């Protein structure tokens with residue numbers, strides 16, 4: 001049976017989720033994601049193939065997205081970290097590769113009124129949607145949205 005292949009892509013300072021400022025970003029780590037997707041999506045989880053990549057550099061993230069395009073992946077759950085707010089280059093890449101992307105944030109960036117720059121996203125315009133504010137559950141919700149999107153297109 002064909003699987004829905006989703007890349008979970010993390011940008012700078014997201015290599016230690018669960019340890020970095022847990023009061024803002026939560027205490028669950030990326031290692032928990034497979035289990036959480038299984039718990040949340042049940043049988044459907046068996047039809048989803050997750051791959052993971054994290055990099056601190058913008059170029060490495062673009063290279064990985066281009067690889068995803070060559071591999072014809074079905075979706076990207078992308079937390080670009082601080083690049084969300086600054087990187088036209090990553091937004092440009094998402095726009096041309098055309099892989100359905102869900103922008104992910106652990107924190108609710110729109111509620112971070114003390115730092116207005118964090119409320120803006122350059123990525124959002126190239127994404128099919130945004131999930132923010134649910135800690136690691138944001139990734140589960142993004143995977144679920146990409147799965148539903150894939151099902152709609154492949155049934």
Ligand code: DQA
Pocket residue numbers: 012013014079080081082083084104105106107108109118
């Ligand atoms: C983040 C929010 C960004 O503003 C920040 O730079 C991050 C993490 C989040 O997941 O809440 O690195 O993307």
